[in-house]
Amino acid sequence: MSRIGVFICHCGENISRTVDVERVALEVGKMPGVAFSTDYKYMCSDPGQNLLKKAIQEQKLTHVVVAACSPRMHEKTFRKAVEAAGLNPYLCEMANIREHCSWVHENKEEATAKAIEIVGMMVERVKKNRSLPAITVPVTKRALIIGGGIAGIQAALDIADCGHEVILVEREPSIGGHMAQLSETFPTLDCSQCIMTPKMVDVANHPKIKLYTHSEIELVEGYIGNFQVTIKKKARSVDEDKCTGCGVCMTKCPQKKIPNKFDQNIGMRTAIYVPFPQAVPNTPVIDRENCTMFKTGKCGVCQKVCGPGAVDFEQQDQLIVEAVGAIVVATGFDLYTINEKPKGSAIKGYGEFGHGKIPDVIDGMTFERLASASGPTGGKILRPSDGKEPKQIVFIQCIGSRAREKGISYCSKVCCMYTAKHTMLYHHKVHDGQAYVFFMDARTPGKSYDEFWRRSIEEEEAVYIRGMVSRLYQKGDKIVVMGSDIAVGVQVEIEADMVVLATAVMPQKGADTLAQKLGISYDKYHFYSEAHAKLRPVECATAGIYLAGACQGPKDIPETVSQASAAAAKVMTLFSKDQLEREPIVARVREAGCVGCFACKKVCAYGAVEEKEIRDRQGNLIKVVAYVNPGVCGGCGTCQATCPSKSVELDGYTDEQIVAMIEAL
Amino acid sequence: MTPKNIMEYSYYPGCSLHASAGEYDLSTRELFKTLGIGLTEIPDWFCCGATPAHNVDELLSLSLCAKNLELADSVEGDVAVACAACFSRLKTTQHTLKENETKRKQVEKAIDAPVKLDSKVKHLLEILAKDLGLERLAAAVNKPLSGLKVACYYGCLLTRPTDVPNLDCTEAPTIMEHVIEAVGAETVAWTHRLECCGANFTLSRPGVVIQLTNAILESAKAAGADCIMVGCPLCHGNLDIRQKEIEGVYNTNYNLPVFYLTQLVGLSVGLGSDKLGLDAMIVNPTPLLKEKGLL
Numbered sequence: 001m002s003r004i005g006v007f008i009c010h011c012g013e014n015i016s017r018t019v020d021v022e023r024v025a026l027e028v029g030k031m032p033g034v035a036f037s038t039d040y041k042y043m044c045s046d047p048g049q050n051l052l053k054k055a056i057q058e059q060k061l062t063h064v065v066v067a068a069c070s071p072r073m074h075e076k077t078f079r080k081a082v083e084a085a086g087l088n089p090y091l092c093e094m095a096n097i098r099e100h101c102s103w104v105h106e107n108k109e110e111a112t113a114k115a116i117e118i119v120g121m122m123v124e125r126v127k128k129n130r131s132l133p134a135i136t137v138p139v140t141k142r143a144l145i146i147g148g149g150i151a152g153i154q155a156a157l158d159i160a161d162c163g164h165e166v167i168l169v170e171r172e173p174s175i176g177g178h179m180a181q182l183s184e185t186f187p188t189l190d191c192s193q194c195i196m197t198p199k200m201v202d203v204a205n206h207p208k209i210k211l212y213t214h215s216e217i218e219l220v221e222g223y224i225g226n227f228q229v230t231i232k233k234k235a236r237s238v239d240e241d242k243c244t245g246c247g248v249c250m251t252k253c254p255q256k257k258i259p260n261k262f263d264q265n266i267g268m269r270t271a272i273y274v275p276f277p278q279a280v281p282n283t284p285v286i287d288r289e290n291c292t293m294f295k296t297g298k299c300g301v302c303q304k305v306c307g308p309g310a311v312d313f314e315q316q317d318q319l320i321v322e323a324v325g326a327i328v329v330a331t332g333f334d335l336y337t338i339n340e341k342p343k344g345s346a347i348k349g350y351g352e353f354g355h356g357k358i359p360d361v362i363d364g365m366t367f368e369r370l371a372s373a374s375g376p377t378g379g380k381i382l383r384p385s386d387g388k389e390p391k392q393i394v395f396i397q398c399i400g401s402r403a404r405e406k407g408i409s410y411c412s413k414v415c416c417m418y419t420a421k422h423t424m425l426y427h428h429k430v431h432d433g434q435a436y437v438f439f440m441d442a443r444t445p446g447k448s449y450d451e452f453w454r455r456s457i458e459e460e461e462a463v464y465i466r467g468m469v470s471r472l473y474q475k476g477d478k479i480v481v482m483g484s485d486i487a488v489g490v491q492v493e494i495e496a497d498m499v500v501l502a503t504a505v506m507p508q509k510g511a512d513t514l515a516q517k518l519g520i521s522y523d524k525y526h527f528y529s530e531a532h533a534k535l536r537p538v539e540c541a542t543a544g545i546y547l548a549g550a551c552q553g554p555k556d557i558p559e560t561v562s563q564a565s566a567a568a569a570k571v572m573t574l575f576s577k578d579q580l581e582r583e584p585i586v587a588r589v590r591e592a593g594c595v596g597c598f599a600c601k602k603v604c605a606y607g608a609v610e611e612k613e614i615r616d617r618q619g620n621l622i623k624v625v626a627y628v629n630p631g632v633c634g635g636c637g638t639c640q641a642t643c644p645s646k647s648v649e650l651d652g653y654t655d656e657q658i659v660a661m662i663e664a665l
Numbered sequence: 666m667t668p669k670n671i672m673e674y675s676y677y678p679g680c681s682l683h684a685s686a687g688e689y690d691l692s693t694r695e696l697f698k699t700l701g702i703g704l705t706e707i708p709d710w711f712c713c714g715a716t717p718a719h720n721v722d723e724l725l726s727l728s729l730c731a732k733n734l735e736l737a738d739s740v741e742g743d744v745a746v747a748c749a750a751c752f753s754r755l756k757t758t759q760h761t762l763k764e765n766e767t768k769r770k771q772v773e774k775a776i777d778a779p780v781k782l783d784s785k786v787k788h789l790l791e792i793l794a795k796d797l798g799l800e801r802l803a804a805a806v807n808k809p810l811s812g813l814k815v816a817c818y819y820g821c822l823l824t825r826p827t828d829v830p831n832l833d834c835t836e837a838p839t840i841m842e843h844v845i846e847a848v849g850a851e852t853v854a855w856t857h858r859l860e861c862c863g864a865n866f867t868l869s870r871p872g873v874v875i876q877l878t879n880a881i882l883e884s885a886k887a888a889g890a891d892c893i894m895v896g897c898p899l900c901h902g903n904l905d906i907r908q909k910e911i912e913g914v915y916n917t918n919y920n921l922p923v924f925y926l927t928q929l930v931g932l933s934v935g936l937g938s939d940k941l942g943l944d945a946m947i948v949n950p951t952p953l954l955k956e957k958g959l960l
Contacts, residue, residue, distance in 0.1 A: 341834075348827075351837025352859075405827060473856035480856070 149177020151549025158568035224544030267376025390497030400504030688942025749897035809849025
């Protein structure tokens with residue numbers, strides 16, 4: 001005989017405003033099997049939970065129903081409390097009388113009646129719940145980090161310093177990401193390379209970090225604690241073990257005019273190259289599309305001059321499988337190429353700024369390369385068109401960002417600060433120059449950020465004009481900037497020598513494809529989604545996968561590093577145990593009824609259904625049935641709904657329970 | 666017997682084409698006749714409300730266009746529109762009423778008929794470039810406009826408002842260039858093809874219009890254009906009628922004939938001055954066309 005306890009929460013006034021909770025408690029108390037019912041203002045609070053625990057012990061309760069908010073909110077909380085009181089946690093269910101009732105109704109009488117019915121259904125369901133033992137799965141204590149920018153590097157170092165092995169995969173030939181491209185960083189103006197490159201070296205030298213550069217994720221299988229990841233290591237055409245990084249191959253390569261992506265295509269590189277001199281690893285790669293040897297079969301100069309004989313034209317792409325227990329996604333961002341209008345996208349592009357047509361209209365990252373001491377101009381601010389020093393420079397913020405009608409409604413977060421930094425770098429290098437900034441708002445929340453922005457105006461003489469620019473066009477060797485100054489209410493025209501656009505921060509191209517391989521969700525812009533915006537900001541909804549950096553949304557360096565360390569901490573929490581406990585709400589196959597049609601296998605989104613042979617004592621095969629791997633099962637119930645012979649059921653959601661709930665109505 | 670037309674359209678000329686832009690109407694009818702495209706004027710059509718109506722009373726403006734669309738439905742074919750403002754208003758009406766059911770119900774009550782939300786409204790440029798197609802257009806040419814450097818001027822309304830599906834990209838359109846290059850002319854790359862000419866401020870604030878229109882003429886001249894091509898009667902008015910006055914104000918000399926697109930395309934298919942209304946142009950195009958061997 002069940003002795004069910006029902007606990008009804010007021011949720012402050014959230015529930016009690018429209019539901020007469022006392023009457024619910026009274027009515028529910030009369031239901032068969034209910035031994036105890038009560039209400040309380042905040043059931044999830046400490047006194048609320050104590051009330052529940054005390055009642056379980058004093059009333060010798062066998063099952064519990066908490067009528068409160070959505071189980072997504074507090075099911076875990078109450079199951080923990082029930083467990084602490086000595087009951088199996090899966091003998092506790094929640095009746096959602098907030099989202100499903102009080103929030104959506106106005107009439108108190110009707111809402112109360114509905115709340116009683118909702119609770120009644122859960123009472124019938126919980127009666128048929130059985131105690132479930134926790135499922136444990138082993139944990140492989142190795143982490144995979146996807147992306148070798150500052151986020152990936154920080155997470156890798158933190159995890160590796162804790163003694164766990166780390167596999168770091170980077171798409172480009174070198175780690176470093178966008179941070180390696182920057183000149184100075186706000187708000188302190190310390191050189192990006194100076195703070196970044198030592199960390200890159202640490203990664204390369206760390207005994208616990210295995211680095212795959214020029215590599216991509218091909219396939220991800222498995223589940224939390226037990227992932228199998230296939231990595232495609234693209235052919236470098238240079239043997240990493242033999243190469244000493246002397247660089248002779250690069251000095252002798254006859255192909256010298258290939259735009260270098262690392263320098264935003266304003267600097268040139270050779271066909272065998274490292275993206276930048278401080279690259280890690282310092283092993284060149286042959287760009288097969290532009291290499292004469294690969295195009296015509298005649299050249300091979302690099303191979304001839306290579307002392308250690310490291311150049312290998314025959315090298316093939318390799319597929320490598322690594323077993324890991326956790327994955328940190330740190331794929332970072334890309335800048336909006338505003339003259340492109342991606343097909344089938346809501347993004348509309350900006351033809352009016354002449355980006356891509358007027359050579360001296362550049363984006364913020366290109367300006368970073370011009371200002372960088374290691375950049376193509378050696379740190380001199382020079383126009384890409386004629387190499388002259390620009391004396392009037394215009395910066396335009398919010399290009400793409402915060403423009404709903406153009407397809408992007410979010411703020412890119414870093415542009416206000418880096419534009420302020422750009423005006424300073426410009427002022428330091430071109431003493432007789434004048435910088436103008438068109439801006440909508442200056443958003444400077446962050447430690448020492450507003451002070452930094454004020455400095456660009458008060459000490460570094462940047463002229464800030466509040467308003468947007470409608471059009472840019474070339475007039476002789478000037479660029480006419482047509483804009484408005486909304487503070488004064490006039491139209492403004494500036495004849496500039498160079499224009500820098502603070503283009504929107506967007507996810508890396510292909511972010512959606514990677515998400516599909518990983519089975520994680522993303523928003524309409526293809527930024528990856530966290531499990532909870534406030535309380536689980538570094539975890540994906542998919543267990544065992546964590547996020548770090550701008551792949552989740554625009555972020556600056558301090559925030560990226562913080563999140564990377566947070567993701568690393570989450571991974572280390574997972575690795576702190578040898579066995580991992582999982583929710584035991586999984587599907588079970590009734591082997592006697594299973595006919596082996598494997599309809600369940602076809603619909604299972606988690607790949608949890610396996611084929612199991614049933615043999616008699618002599619070893620003769622009797623039949624093949626479905627088996628649900630409890631370590632992989634996500635508990636979604638699709639198999640249960642699909643099974644034609646009703647031979648698979650999800651614990652807590654059996655057909656018997658669903659029917660009992662309907663009958664209670 | 667005249668051969669059967671290859672396409673049929675329901676023609677909405679708009680008020681200007683029956684008044685100050687008579688040559689646009691004439692050249693449109695003659696050109697389309699030559700190309701074998703049928704234009705049947707919508708019976709009893711009336712003003713689309715243009716810029717004034719939607720500034721004063723949105724319901725009135727939407728209802729005027731909705732009623733015109735209903736009338737257009739009585740004639741076979743998609744709706745062909747010559748004027749950029751009429752085009753923009755008709756498209757905007759369809760878009761607005763598709764998005765907003767409350768407004769649609771109000772308008773349907775006002776015109777006492779369902780709104781034709783899905784009838785296709787097309788500017789002449791779209792008909793030439795897409796429906797007829799550039800290849801067929803080029804095949805009809807017997808007097809290519811070789812050597813004529815044309816500045817294609819879109820003005821504001823051909824590609825706006827941005828959120829209404831219109832005939833080309835708002836900020837970097839190319840359809841005019843494609844059409845005129847198909848008939849043998851050269852186009853110039855210039856900076857002011859999308860700037861506003863001041864439009865109907867020409868009556869209330871002529872000073873503003875003179876300043877804005879001058880910038881357009883100056884830019885076209887600097888780019889080496891021989892003439893300007895337009896698809897809007899109001900732009901035409903400002904660029905053509907006010908040109909002499911602007912030259913006086915700025916003490917300069919542009920001498921840039923301003924053609925409607927149908928006039929230039931008409932020339933290329935062999936239509937004469939009388940069928941294109943070239944004599945109605947204020948800036949005389951004859952010397953230029955003679956110099957290029959086109960007259």
